[in-house]
Amino acid sequence: MPLILETVVITRNPDGGHHLVPFGLHAEGDHLIVAPFRPSPTITNLEAHRFLSAAAPADVRVIAGCVTGRRDWPVVPCQAIPGLRLADAFAHAELEVVDREEDEIRPRFRCRVVHQAMHRPFIGYNRAQGAVIEAAILSTRLHMLPPEKIRAEMAYLEIAISKTAGPREREAWDWIGAKIGAALGPAPAPAEQSQG
Ligand SMILES: Cc1cc2nc3c(=O)[nH]c(=O)nc-3n(C[C@H](O)[C@H](O)[C@H](O)COP(=O)(O)O)c2cc1C
Structure with a gap:
């Protein structure tokens, strides 16, 4: 690759x-x-x-x-x-x-x-920034991926957001979360999920 x-x-x-x-x-x-x-x-x-x-x-x-x-x-x-x-x-x-x-x-x-x-020194990576980039890519592939995969990936990425996001990363995360939420609707309750 x-x-x-x-x-x-x-x-x-x-x-x-x-x-x-x-x-x-x-x-x-x-x-x-x-x-x-x-x-x-x-x-x-x-x-x-x-x-x-x-x-x-x-x-x-x-x-x-x-x-x-x-x-x-x-x-x-x-x-x-x-x-x-x-x-x-x-x-x-x-x-x-x-x-x-x-x-x-x-x-x-x-x-x-x-x-x-x-233009400015790049000192190191921040996990929340990486999570925002991954979530942004996910949000442009909603038509290609199953909703449960998107929800599962967002749940994983949110761990990095909750641990390392500053205000900018939090705001970016919220924009993407709102887009994905509007497209997929609320997550089904666990009982509904098991019934398929
Ligand atoms: C980090 C990142 C990388 C992306 N890379 C590509 C890419 O290589 N090719 C592509 O078609 N869309 C890519 N996308 C999705 C596009 O940004 C998005 O679909 C955009 O609206 C398409 O560009 P257009 O307006 O010129 O069609 C990427 C999105 C993100 C967040």
């Missing part, structure tokens, strides 16, 4: 605005691969404008926010490509699409790194 870096990707919209979305970028040699599931505005945008940025957000609320309808996060201009990047990031890369592999489900855009920069 390739190394997959969970980032916040920004592409340019046809109207000149920008599209901000979490994506896992596959590291292959010197290249990074963006692989959006169809249909996706990111695909349309990259077909029209081949430059994008990818950032490691310093605040996981950006990732949770993007998948719960809160996409208005501060951005700043890129240095070496025409485009924008997330303002509050540990680091970011500015990318250019150099090749495209067709696929009916998930085309792959191969990108070269035009420029990359560090």
